[in-house]
Amino acid sequence: MTFARRAWAVAWKDVLVERRSKETVNALLFFALLLLFVFQFALGPDRERLGQVLPGLLWLGFILSGLLALGRTFLVERENDCWEALVSTPGDKSAIYVGKLLGNLLLIFSVEALVLLLFVVFFDVDITHALPALTLVIALGTLGLSAVGTLFAAMTAGVRARELLFPVLLLPVQVPVLLGAVKATEAALAGEPLSAVAQWIKLLVSADVVYVVIGILTFDFVLEG
């Protein structure tokens, strides 16, 4: 299927460029580390208190790092002056969306893995029992964040005050995903089975489906603009 091949070409290209330039990945990982420090300083060393807000803090870290990563989705096109070439090549533009989404997911998952590791280290939490459930919840939440983020990144690529408008648009939309992800993470960390938060999981899945489908259906229009 050409669509899949074209989407894969876009994703692979982004991975190659990133691997060679290492522009985004290194800075992003370092940012995650800094974030952890800042959280500690802002909230104080009281382990008890931190333990209670851990899920929220975790997702705060994910979203802040995610915002940075997603905002740069089309930076490589802008820097290399390839945007026009991408748009004027014939073929379903949604393949670009899927390719970019895959690239973003890979990037953000890597950063989240580091954030999770740092959390375990800094806050002395044992998450081994919760790892499968946690992985699922993080995957669902990150997909929701990235699906909308990739679409919005394209939308704001060419407007004024791009860096400000992107988070302004993305954050309110993310509230349902954030709520669901935090609640489900709470349950996972507490050792509860995910069926206890079935409603939230269903919400996350519905949100993911809606966002990805809309992204695929409307991406053409965003690039045509």
Added chain:
Amino acid sequence: MLDGVTLDVRPGEAVALLGPNGAGKTTLLKIIATLTRPTRGTVTVAGADTVKDAEAVRRLVGLVAHGAYVYDDLTALENLRFWTTFGGRRLAERDLRSALGDVELESSADERVRTFSHGMKRRLGLARLALTEPRVVLLDEPFAALDERARKWLEEYLRTVKARGGAAVMATHGFGRDLDVADRIAVLASGRIALDRPRDGLALEELGRLYALATEEAS
């Protein structure tokens, strides 16, 4: 900026688009390449409207403008592989290397474009163009920064495009050799076509005079 441009390009024809800076040559090329929309009027390529049938036009058209449309951190080969795959065509590595050979970039095939000179990047952009096999070729300042061999290659390529029934529109500054491949000269000044003449039998001095007249009249 562009106001009232009427231009007809027939199959097998190459039109050289001359004009002072800022006259709108690049804008016109971009409109044909479906990158911008005309505020009024229509542009059709082989019957397909650039706004309503943009996809059909994109399959016919190939543009090489100031940007070479290549990724600095990829090698020349990887760039070609990406652009052809993304354009829906699967080509063997052999074919990609052969295309690089055509523009004398064979030995740099596995080097990152970041290390390329401006002329090399332009040649890579031309190789990319050739691989997409466009029927209508749009070029912005095509001969700038090209050495003798690359020039010859481009001229030959344009002749092949014409012979196959395709067409070309080249926006250019230069007179002289740059116009050798052109069948017609059009001058874009102050937003409209101020001159449109067949190239045949038009001596350079004559052209220079007409050009000066056309641009003066228009301003």
Added chain:
Amino acid sequence: MTATRALGWLSLAALAIGIGWGLGLAPREETQGNVQRIMYVHVPSAIVAEYIACPLIFFASVGYLWKRRAEADRLAHASAEAGVVFMALTIITGSIWGKPTWGTWWTWDARITSVSILLLMFIGYLLLRAATDEPERAANYAAVLGIVLALNVPLVHFSVYWWRTLHQPPSMLKPGPMTLSPEIVRPLLINILAYAILFAYFVAKRVRILKTEAEAMA
């Protein structure tokens, strides 16, 4: 008389009836007193914002992408502007209701919270329109964003509702549900209708103005 003008008079009349009934005729609520009457503004605004403005934005946005008609784009734009007004009204009245009744300016009530998120989303929508230079691109972007935001509304609604009702933190003052007797429901419905007509009037007026602006620039 033009349709817009007629709408204007109609909404004025409906509002007069609605406000009068709500302030005067409706019974005084036992526990909360007269301040409860603000519900006759708060609830209709919320309903108009969430159930009329948002679907309208959705259909107008889809319509624009499908048929490319400028009227659909203007309708979406005007509905978003009017919607934002009603959302703000919901939050402000909710706040005014909350202070004397439950002691806080902000109650984290499911309705107020959802509508706040909607307000933030659609302010973003208006900001995107303002930040995009070419009108055609702005219309395209706004239509796509409008679709995403409108589809997000039910997600916001349910997630916030579950958030407030499933896991109740013990220290929170939760506004208890009110018993809805017919004497309260009737003026409520009248007001909902009145606010809906008012919304229609705002949108109609705004669409007119947008059209004139667009024609002036062409």
